[in-house]
Amino acid sequence: MRLYHRSELELDPAAAIDDRWLRALCIDLLGRPPLTSERERWLGKPLGDVLDDLWGLEMTWAHWLEEQLYYFMLIDQFRPVGTSLDELPGRLQKGTLTAGEALHRIGLSTSFDLRNPGADTFVTVVMEQFCGIEVQSSRRELEIGKGAYDGRAGVFMGSRAKSQSDVVEVAAGHKDAARFLVGREYERLTRAPMAKRDRARAGKRLHREPRAYSDLVKEWMSSEAYAERVSRGALMSNRTWVRAVHVDLGAAPPSGATTEALRSALDGLGDPAPLRSTIARMLLDAEGTRAPRGPDLEDAGAWVGDVFQRLLGRAPTEEEKAAFTRVASGTGDGPTLVLYTLLSSSEYESS
């Protein structure tokens, strides 16, 4: 069977995906690696089919929403919990709401208002984050927006506005917002900037067809740019790393509260590697992980091969296999040491 491989850039939607591709797709769209059942379901399946499956899942949109909330810095005490935003993933999955409309809803939320208090901050952030406008060189527009925020009617970004909610509506529905959204989402997924011409074309399409977002993303994830992202690996965000390490050790994602507490702690370091290492060791030492102990391993070599595939998306080299098998089959916590070494490696962080 023809497989997408880490070094292969000639894409064929009918070709099957390997562990590296599946891991990258799940990390980017679900915010975690595949569960065991998902690996069994999707490994070796055509890329196009897997993308269709993933975009049909509510949890894909739940991850999308988390990424957007993080983009708007609606985290920690500003994180909307138990609000009407909770319904967004379900509505996005059913197609009763578009990505642009979901962003508009975020801009209208109490959390967004609390995060960005006052006319100057609020209008500045709306202009910057919805439309990518450099406000320092658009002071006049800012002043009109601030007036609208305070209830004075004006023409803000080409449309009439006379309230705080009008400011959000105008910016969220502006053609610049569509172009800016496709640019930043393309970069988020491929880890590469979008060519200006492509951004203009895709932005125009999204502005004209607001429901085209999923199709655009599927195109990007079947592109050479995405194949390059899979090939070179991409540094996991702290939130994704927290979920990944739980899935890779315990077969299930952590609760939202645990994810946020650990993500917040990791975000507090310029270089999160030391704390990631600590967390990996805490989880390995804790009860409930599936790290087998030495006597439990019947075939240490096969286990090492499987662990490399699952955690790094590749087979071990001969030298790696020999060294890791030697430790895994040795006395004491050999398998735990193998898992700890892999989980704290820079390669694991760049799935």
Add this chain to the structure above:
Amino acid sequence: MSILDHTHPSRRDLLRAAAGAGAIGLASPLAAAIGPIRPGYKTKHVVLVIMAGGVRSRETFGSPKQIPNLVQLADEGVLFTRLRTANLGHFGASMSIVTGISEARGIRDNSRAPDPTLFEYVRKDLGLAASDVWVTTSGGAQQVNYAYGLHADYGQKYGATTLDGDGIFNEEFKGIVSKLGTPRPLAGSDAERVAELRRVLRGGGPPSAAEESRARVERYILEELGRGVTGMTGAGAGDAKAIQLARNLLSVFRPRMIGVVLQQADIAHGSFNGYTEVIRRNDAAIGELVAAIRGDETLRDSTAVVVLPEFGRDADLNSRRGLDHGDGSDDLRFVHGVAWGPDFKRGKVVNDDRRTIDVMPTIADLFGADPRHAKGSVLREIYA
């Protein structure tokens, strides 16, 4: 012999010193005997406190009873009464102070600057280890971007080790550590086996200096979780944690440079009283930091402290009886700042206009580093 010859230990020196340092825990290998940064200068350590979040001069040096510790620093050092700010978003304005360049950054922009930071210049030019240059913050995820920029000649390998006080040392994270249990230290044959697996995984060769530094930071975090920082609560607790961390880091690592970036004065948008309470609490915390420096024999006469806000706030209250920052007034665009240290004048007041982006080249000059991309100027008038 050049300045760098005095301050740039060889790898062999570092390893030898690190072996000795192991016996006393986390102390920096450079801590035992470090000389002044530049010949003829007394300063060995610098603490830069960016009192960010938007703090007007009216509530600082315009209300001296509210900030007795900053007033005392000014009396013993140099007071700037008109520091012009670089831009008016918290993130960009604070970034401008550490890059020495007016940075047009979005308020919620969560990305690094294209320009090198003070921390990168200092680390690269003086050959300092990551544990010699720190940044403590209170503003969460966005503020770790102050550690380093994206300039090809600098970047992550010269970045500051950055800790957000409230992000790490909070009850939620401490609760998870309590629930899962503190990880067992890797020792003996386990440590040797992991070291060997890591060597194989990276394709051979010794561990990098960054890996060694990370291991020490990991141990520091676990020890810090057991101290009192986590339990700090109330208005401005995040800022207080950032200052407390700086104080602890000074005593543990004796770093050359610590940047402290505060943020919680921004509560002013909705609460004027909360804002003044944050200022009072931060002044008290800075006072404790300076008291710790004065009480430490090795820091007392060799540490400089520089304090300044990133910008002020509007001249008038908003409709919520709070203070925004967008009216373009002098209250917003000019702030007071203080420089205190063994090489600075005492009791000097600079009433002429200066810029917040001048602070970075001045500190770099104190270190003998060359901030070649910065646009600010060295404030030579502060030297004694």
